Amino acid sequence: MFQLFENPHYQRGISLAARTVLWAFLLLGVLLTIFPFFWGALLATHDRTTMFSSAFVLTFSDQLFNNYERLIDIMPFWIGMFNSFKIALIGTLVSLLFCSMCGYALAVFKFRGKSAIFTIMICSMMLPPILTLIPYYMIVSAIGLRDTHLAVWLPFVINPFGIFLMRQYVVASIPTALLEAAKLDGASAFRTYWSIALPLLRPGLATLAIVQFVFLWNNFLQPLVILTSTDQMVITQLLRRMQGIPNTPWGAVMLGTTISIIPLICIYLVSSKQMISGLTSGAVK
Amino acid sequence: MTNQAEITVDTPDDERSKEVRSGRLKRFLENGTPYWFLSPYIIIFGTFGIFPVFFMIFLSFHTWNPVAGLGSMRFVGLENYALSLTDPRLWKTMWNTIAIAVMSGLAQHLVALPMAYLLISLGARARHWLSTAYFLPYVTSTVAVSMIFYIMYSPQSGIINQGLNLLANGTLTSWAFGWIGQFQPIGWLQENSLIRYSISFVVFWKYVGFNIVIYAAGLSTINQELYEAAKIDGASHMQRFRYVALPLLKPFIFFAVTLTIIGNMQLFDEPYVLTRGLQQATSNGMTISNYLYRIGWEWLDMGSAAAVSWILFVVIALFTGLYFWLFGRQGLGGNE
Incomplete structure (x- = not known):
């Protein structure tokens, strides 16, 4: 374990005891972080009787399949999962298109009103979403989009953070000479953007896709006020509602909660490095 | 051509x-x-x-019941503001929000800084695995983790109380933890005096990893030679942290704290789920966003909700403004 201390500055002068304490501390942190997930998965195998006995249980039980049947019974679980996935996927794809278009325009073109748009974008990043929640709800109702998925993802496809990110990538990774050459060859502005700029922006698009997908998958407030029929609801909403029914079958609800976390955890385990750097890219440039 | x-x-x-x-x-x-x-x-x-x-x-200058349609909108002047500003529940929820924001926020940053400092002292592989673990809660849905914490906080059968019982009654640990027994079952989310702490802990747990990663990234940008120089000058480990790492980390701290202030002042999901969305407006766990949702969507008084949003906006702006004014120049100055 100790060969992990590759950094020579720290190897010197740290005693074995200090290292043990350090590792104990760091691993305790890991334990505290992971435990709730483990606990949720563990309770997914229990039913009410074993869960609510006051004995201290730390073992898996055998109620997984019963819980699953219960889960399917009390709510349209897979419809909820599908709705969440659909909203996150469509919202992400559209935002990749729109944010890269805006970022490209801000990076490549000179035009009147550019600095005004910049200022507005920066200000809008400071606008708390809760402030616009009521008019958002009203507009959505007024144009007849209440209880539709479109209303849930549409406002988020022009994430100003994403636009700035795209602008940075265009500036950093697309040489002006390349765009000039495309123009001389007679490519239209859109064509230049689509066939030349966009492929070069792939790493930036991947980062933005992660940020947007995670946000849209986990978003709760907008669906809560917009989606009212059970078949339209996203998974977080459906799970939350289960708190309200009498004698909540917590084993089933924990099973649902655990399954709802799994997709993101899988993506995270495969690409944790990219996800971490994407989600913190506002801070670390 | x-x-x-x-x-x-x-x-x-x-x-x-x-x-x-x-x-x-x-x-x-x-x-x-x-x-x-x-x-x-x-x-x-x-x-x-x-x-x-x-x-x-x-x-915000009108009354409007969204169920009755747009026609029910009526001009009332400053009445919404007057009502909201004299509403004791508004100030109560405002205070709750600030208390939870400060508690969870302070804890996050006070833990994240030293943790990040310890992390970067490790090799690249260990650092990667540990940050992956710490960052995990940030990726998962607030609603899902709040549901799990809701169960863990359960007074009769939650793992937290069961663990405490075990400590209180265990033969080896009862001398130290026996006193907890008399308070059982502890209603972490039911006791008005505890609920802020319980909510704050979930918020802390969810976001501390994010800050650890930001601070670790910030610390890794610091030139190792600076540490080396300080070491030659006889600076101890603590002194190197205090006088070398911390000042260079200022822009990162500034950024992370700004995010915490803005995010925590709008806290909605965690208290909503942990209290099943059912708590009294006078509860200690009700944040101003929860109250706003209640006014607008449960009491169907959109005009007042709009006024409350503006009040919330002004408070957030004041806090961030104050913070920028106090620390902004230093924070951004470190960047140059």
Whole structure:
């Protein structure tokens, strides 16, 4: 374990005891972080009787399949999962298109009103979403989009953070000479953007896709006020509602909660490095 | 280029004027190009960003029940503001929000800084695995983890109380933890005096990893030679942290704390789920966003909710403004 201390500055002068304490501390942190997930998965195998006995249980039980049947019974679980996935996927794809278009325009073109748009974008990043929640709800109702998925993802496809990110990538990774050459060859502005700029922006698009997908998958407030029929609801909403029914079958609800976390955890385990750097890219440039 | 020029010279007059006209159209399209590219932003932000802000000003001077339709809107002047500002529940929820924000926020940063410092003292592989673990809660849905914590906090059968019982009654640990027994079952989310701490812990747990990663990234940008120089000058481990790492980390701290302030002041999901969305408006766990949701969507008084949103906005702006004014120059100055 100790060969992990590759950094020579720290190897010197740290005693074995200090290292043990350090590792104990760091691993305790890991334990505290992971435990709730483990606990949720563990309770997914229990039913009410074993869960609510006051004995201290730390073992898996055998109620997984019963819980699953219960889960399917009390709510349209897979419809909820599908709705969440659909909203996150469509919202992400559209935002990749729109944010890269805006970022490209801000990076490549000179035009009147550019600095005004910049200022507005920066200000809008400071606008708390809760402030616009009521008019958002009203507009959505007024144009007849209440209880539709479109209303849930549409406002988020022009994430100003994403636009700035795209602008940075265009500036950093697309040489002006390349765009000039495309123009001389007679490519239209859109064509230049689509066939030349966009492929070069792939790493930036991947980062933005992660940020947007995670946000849209986990978003709760907008669906809560917009989606009212059970078949339209996203998974977080459906799970939350289960708190309200009498004698909540917590084993089933924990099973649902655990399954709802799994997709993101899988993506995270495969690409944790990219996800971490994407989600913190506002801070670390 | 030269070829094109020759061709234009050779074309007859009427053809040429056609070309000039199509050139004009082309130039018009070209001049408009940036705006075409920006049109999605302009349209969507106009609809969901700019219009709402102005509409909120308008709405906050009216009463409106959304169920009764737009016709039920009635001008009431400053009544919404007067009612909200004299509503003791508003100040109570405001205070709750600030208390939870400060508690969870302070804990996050006070833990994240030393943790990040310890992390970067490790090798790249260990650092990667540990940050992956710490960052995990940030990726998962707030609602899902709050549901799990809701169960863990359960008074009779939650793992937290069961663990405490075990400590209180265990033969080896009862001398130290026996006193907890008399308080059992502890209603972490039911006791008004505990609920803020319980909510704060979940918020802390969810976001501390994010801050650890930001601080670790910040610390890794610091040139190792600076530490080395300080070490040669006889600085201890603590002194190197205090006088070398911390000042260079200022822009990162500034950024992370700003995010915490803005995010925590709008806290909604965690308290909503942990209290099943059912708590009293006078509860200690009710944040101002929860109260706003209650006024607007449960009491159906959108005008008052709009006024409350503005009050919340002003408070957030004041806090961030104060923070920028106090630390902004230092924070950003470190960046140069």
